[in-house]
Amino acid sequence: MFPANSAVPCPADTEALTRPCILCGKCLDTCPLFIATDREELSPRGKSMVMRQALEQKSLQPCSQKSLLNASASRKLLGLCLGCERCAQVCPQGRNLPEMLREVRADHPGWQSWLWRTWICRARQLWPFLGRCAGLLPKDIAQGPTEALRMLSRPHQVPGVFRRIARTVEFPRNAVLFPGCTARFVRPWWVDNARKMLGLKGNQLDRSLDWHCCGFTMAQAGLPHLLREMQARNVALWREQGRPALVTLCATCTKALRGYAASSSPFQDEEERLAWKAAVQPLSALLVPENYQAVGQTKIVYHQPCHTTDPDSDALFLRNSLGPRLFAESKNTCCGMGGMMQLSAPKLSKRVAAHYWGMVAGQEPSIVATGCSGCILQLAATAPQGTAVAHWLELLTE
Amino acid sequence: MSSPKLTSGQRAVLRGLFPGDDYLERPEEACVYGADASRRFAQPWAVVRPRSLDQVRELLTWAHREAVPVFPRARGTNVVAGCVPQGGGVVVSCLAMNHLAIQEEDFTAEVGPGLVTGDFQRQVQARGLYYPPDPASVRFSTLGGNTATCAGGMRAVKYGVTRDYVLGIEAVLPGGEMIHTGSRTHKNVVGLDLTRLLVGSAGTLAFFTKLTLKLLPLPPAQASLMAGYPSLEAALIASRSVFRAGILPVAMELMPEEVLGCVAQAATPPWNAATKAVLLLKCDGRPDGLREELILVRRALEEGKPVFMEQGVDTLGEDRLWELRRLINPASFRLAPDKISEDVSLPRGRVAKAILGIREIAQKHNLPILTFGHLGDGNIHVNIMFDAAQEQQQTGARQARKAVLELVLHLGGVLSGEHGLGLTKREWLHRQVGPVERGLFSLIKRAFDPKGIMNPGKAY
Ligand SMILES: Cc1cc2nc3c(=O)[nH]c(=O)nc-3n(C[C@H](O)[C@H](O)[C@H](O)COP(=O)(O)OP(=O)(O)OC[C@H]3O[C@@H](n4cnc5c(N)ncnc54)[C@H](O)[C@@H]3O)c2cc1C
Numbered sequence: 130m131f132p133a134n135s136a137v138p139c140p141a142d143t144e145a146l147t148r149p150c151i152l153c154g155k156c157l158d159t160c161p162l163f164i165a166t167d168r169e170e171l172s173p174r175g176k177s178m179v180m181r182q183a184l185e186q187k188s189l190q191p192c193s194q195k196s197l198l199n200a201s202a203s204r205k206l207l208g209l210c211l212g213c214e215r216c217a218q219v220c221p222q223g224r225n226l227p228e229m230l231r232e233v234r235a236d237h238p239g240w241q242s243w244l245w246r247t248w249i250c251r252a253r254q255l256w257p258f259l260g261r262c263a264g265l266l267p268k269d270i271a272q273g274p275t276e277a278l279r280m281l282s283r284p285h286q287v288p289g290v291f292r293r294i295a296r297t298v299e300f301p302r303n304a305v306l307f308p309g310c311t312a313r314f315v316r317p318w319w320v321d322n323a324r325k326m327l328g329l330k331g332n333q334l335d336r337s338l339d340w341h342c343c344g345f346t347m348a349q350a351g352l353p354h355l356l357r358e359m360q361a362r363n364v365a366l367w368r369e370q371g372r373p374a375l376v377t378l379c380a381t382c383t384k385a386l387r388g389y390a391a392s393s394s395p396f397q398d399e400e401e402r403l404a405w406k407a408a409v410q411p412l413s414a415l416l417v418p419e420n421y422q423a424v425g426q427t428k429i430v431y432h433q434p435c436h437t438t439d440p441d442s443d444a445l446f447l448r449n450s451l452g453p454r455l456f457a458e459s460k461n462t463c464c465g466m467g468g469m470m471q472l473s474a475p476k477l478s479k480r481v482a483a484h485y486w487g488m489v490a491g492q493e494p495s496i497v498a499t500g501c502s503g504c505i506l507q508l509a510a511t512a513p514q515g516t517a518v519a520h521w522l523e524l525l526t527e
Numbered sequence: 528m529s530s531p532k533l534t535s536g537q538r539a540v541l542r543g544l545f546p547g548d549d550y551l552e553r554p555e556e557a558c559v560y561g562a563d564a565s566r567r568f569a570q571p572w573a574v575v576r577p578r579s580l581d582q583v584r585e586l587l588t589w590a591h592r593e594a595v596p597v598f599p600r601a602r603g604t605n606v607v608a609g610c611v612p613q614g615g616g617v618v619v620s621c622l623a624m625n626h627l628a629i630q631e632e633d634f635t636a637e638v639g640p641g642l643v644t645g646d647f648q649r650q651v652q653a654r655g656l657y658y659p660p661d662p663a664s665v666r667f668s669t670l671g672g673n674t675a676t677c678a679g680g681m682r683a684v685k686y687g688v689t690r691d692y693v694l695g696i697e698a699v700l701p702g703g704e705m706i707h708t709g710s711r712t713h714k715n716v717v718g719l720d721l722t723r724l725l726v727g728s729a730g731t732l733a734f735f736t737k738l739t740l741k742l743l744p745l746p747p748a749q750a751s752l753m754a755g756y757p758s759l760e761a762a763l764i765a766s767r768s769v770f771r772a773g774i775l776p777v778a779m780e781l782m783p784e785e786v787l788g789c790v791a792q793a794a795t796p797p798w799n800a801a802t803k804a805v806l807l808l809k810c811d812g813r814p815d816g817l818r819e820e821l822i823l824v825r826r827a828l829e830e831g832k833p834v835f836m837e838q839g840v841d842t843l844g845e846d847r848l849w850e851l852r853r854l855i856n857p858a859s860f861r862l863a864p865d866k867i868s869e870d871v872s873l874p875r876g877r878v879a880k881a882i883l884g885i886r887e888i889a890q891k892h893n894l895p896i897l898t899f900g901h902l903g904d905g906n907i908h909v910n911i912m913f914d915a916a917q918e919q920q921q922t923g924a925r926q927a928r929k930a931v932l933e934l935v936l937h938l939g940g941v942l943s944g945e946h947g948l949g950l951t952k953r954e955w956l957h958r959q960v961g962p963v964e965r966g967l968f969s970l971i972k973r974a975f976d977p978k979g980i981m982n983p984g985k986a987y
């Protein structure tokens with residue numbers, strides 16, 4: 130009665146770097162995008178399916194004629210990923226989907242020009258990440274919308290939550306700040322607070338060095354050349370400074386900088402590569418919680434960024450200095466920023482944020498604190514009235 | 528690109544009924560709905576995502592009128608191609624229907640079919656209530672899917688399977704009519720038991736829109752024990768002594784040698800090469816009773832002269848032990864890229880015979896075959912691992928599967944204890960079920976679904 134459309138075994142994506150997707154569905158529950166939407170086509174399994182079919186049919190190549198999947202629609206769907214890597218943590222086949230997606234993007238010839246176009250139109254969200262990579266960008270982007278910058282740099286109004294009570298200085302002798310683009314260009318007071326947190330009087334921490342962007346967004350966007358360029362320049366600057374410890378303020382910067390050590394190219398030799406790996410340290414790892422005293426009654430919820438490195442020293446510091454006043458949100462909550470997704474699907478990104486706020490609502494926080502620039506921008510833009518979003522550095526009061 | 532098998536008028540109807548993202552027809556968006564954990568695939572004509580009962584009713588009214596096949600789908604974790612749209616049709620995802628209402632006084636809950644079983648369990652447990660069925664996929668499969676497959680799990684030894692917890696079902700028939708089977712009472716003998724008929728019907732009779740589930744008081748304490756043995760026989764002796772001691776554990780799982788090696792590739796387990804079989808048990812109850820029970824269980828397990836024994840008393844410790852069991856399925860793919868998975872069930876006294884017989888079949892065909900599972904209730908999983916790219920292995924795997932199923936039937940067992948026949952095992956039905964019974968199946972199917980549009984070609 131019905132035309133034949135018989136079931137065949139799924140094609141195996143044997144060309145992929147990892148073992149094939151066995152369609153077990155384990156990853157569904159971890160994906161913030163799927164959880165917020167119930168749309169299986171957005172799940173890691175859905176994207177794996179498109180990839181395997183595309184590989185079978187080579188339909189991601191624009192010239193393919195007879196493919197079932199539409200190349201540009203497939204690419205668009207594959208772009209809908211927050212890059213949070215939660216699926217990679219549970220996949221029994223060891224698949225790292227965001228990593229594979231980066232490669233798909235990087236391989237595609239039309240991708241970069243599309244990206245630049247979109248970047249120009251929507252630079253507002255991404256501007257802080259571009260920061261000092263401006264010199265490397267195509268000319269029209271490099272000029273940058275200054276109005277967007279001003280918008281984002283409005284002063285903070287967060288009540289102080291802890292005070293420093295020690296007179297000591299917790300500053301490793303040879304250390305320098307890697308402030309990240311957001312602190313450098315948009316929220317310079319983070320740098321000042323970082324100094325105070327360590328008990329420093331002068332500006333030994335910030336030697337006003339000309340760092341480039343950490344490159345996380347470039348990697349995610351599938352722009353490996355640009356990423357390599359940034360890595361090379363940052364490593365060169367660090368070398369020039371005598372290979373100091375690199376103190377970071379942003380979880381994403383920490384992850385991206387540590388990630389440099391995965392390749393040998395920016396380094397002179399193996400010893401330097403290892404030295405770099407050991408050098409990158411989040412500010413919170415240097416702090417001693419006993420040196421701080423909680424003040425006021427404000428209820429704080431800590432948002433753990435997807436890019437947190439293990440152990441989460443931000444969370445540890447806050448828990449130890451704030452005690453029971455700190456509420457950790459339930460696991461698996463993503464703010465929905467997702468770098469590239471902000472560009473390709475702002476509505477979906479907002480939907481994930483709305484889901485996030487729905488989950489947090491029960492805890493009625495007055496401040497959501499986190500340690501990632503991307504999360505702060507996304508959460509601040511979507512927070513319900515009465516809830517402030519801050520970098521935990523901003524909770525310091527005199 | 529449009530879906531080829533629906534007319535533009537039909538597509539317009541669906542688009543109108545399911546606005547926005549709830550109607551999909553682009554192949555790249557729809558393709559994941561064409562596959563499930565069986566790793567079989569057929570491209571759907573279209574996918575719809577109802578959010579309300581009315582949408583389901585309108586959809587099934589339309590589909591019945593137009594004789595368009597519909598394929599109910601939840602999380603797509605079934606392993607028998609139970610929701611692959613073979614022959615083409617409209618896939619109906621019930622994931623957006625995931626409401627939950629708990630009636631504490633009645634010890635019941637009403638849920639949408641798309642609610643994830645693990646989430647449900649967590650929410651009832653927060654109120655001191657308990658929903659025991661726990662398929663290994665509990666964290667990522669749904670109550671709707673569990674009901675349609677009558678999913679079983681580790682706890683079946685003591686607590687039974689999904690069927691034992693479904694008190695009532697609200698469903699929509701092809702044609703749009705609604706039915707309400709069962710009730711919120713824990714006992715009900717009025718009329719034929721349609722609820723138990725619908726549980727396990729694999730989406731072939733009606734589309735579930737609401738399930739009424741039975742809850743128990745949450746046992747306050749539980750613990751797990753893992754014991755490794757120098758031989759399979761020793762493990763079986765130990766398992767028999769547990770029952771003989773008058774104990775009904777919550778779960779009793781067996782992992783023979785082949786499985787132990789495989790899991791060790793994906794995790795760091797407590798066993799070593801000297802361990803040839805592992806038993807994993809779970810007990811629960813009031814703290815005092817549990818303490819006494821554990822002493823008895825340990826004593827019984829000692830009878831098999833274990834090489835190691837580990838106890839998990841807190842959630843974390845228990846979870847560590849059970850995660851090893853859950854890892855078998857994914858870890859099996861490290862042996863070979865393809866698998867034929869069977870979940871036969873045997874009279875409990877014949878399990879040992881079956882395992883040894885299957886080992887012989889593995890040797891004969893020179894393929895890794897994993898046997899493991901719910902020793903406590905006789906439900907044994909058989910994973911025949913092979914590489915489909917090698918023709919010889921593929922043929923060998925098919926022959927091995929045939930030999931395994933024949934052996935099981937010969938021992939008085941059944942073709943499937945949990946997963947169902949779906950598409951992948953359907954041609955075996957006649958080997959277990961007689962012609963008169965199969966005739967009744969057809970008549971029942973026709974009574975619910977005269978045009979044969981509900982998940983056609985599946986299960987029976
Ligand atoms: C790693 C792994 C471990 C597993 N372990 C177990 C186990 O221990 N025990 C076990 O029993 N199974 C197990 N399974 C199989 C699977 O998880 C179960 O069959 C589960 O019940 C399927 O649920 P689902 O939500 O994925 O449903 P799906 O796979 O989407 O659907 C299953 C069936 O239900 C039908 N259906 C779905 N929704 C509806 C509805 N609303 N109305 C009517 N019919 C509907 C579908 O048509 C299909 O026939 C396992 C699977 C995996 C991948």
Ligand code: SF4
Nearest residue numbers: 150151153154156220
């Ligand atoms: S967890 Fe891995 S193998 Fe399983 S469906 Fe997701 S991507 Fe595929």
Ligand code: SF4
Nearest residue numbers: 160210211213214216
């Ligand atoms: S990286 Fe995150 S958003 Fe992307 S598919 Fe995986 S879980 Fe989903």
